[in-house]
Amino acid sequence: MPEHTAAALEYVCPDCNSETRLVTLAPGVYALQVFHDDTCPSTREARS
Numbered sequence: 001m002p003e004h005t006a007a008a009l010e011y012v013c014p015d016c017n018s019e020t021r022l023v024t025l026a027p028g029v030y031a032l033q034v035f036h037d038d039t040c041p042s043t044r045e046a047r048s
């Protein structure tokens, strides 16, 4: 895993206790997905 990707996994949403996961799209290709709590404003915005 690239070093900068590992650092990005430390990201936590300022509005909730989010969980950041690394998803492998293809060999050597990663994408970060942030999973917010149901109470997080970011989650509500995404659903509206």
Ligand SMILES: [Zn+2]
Residues within 6 Å of the ligand: 013, 014, 015, 016, 017, 018, 036, 037, 040, 041, 042, 043
């Ligand atoms: Zn959040």
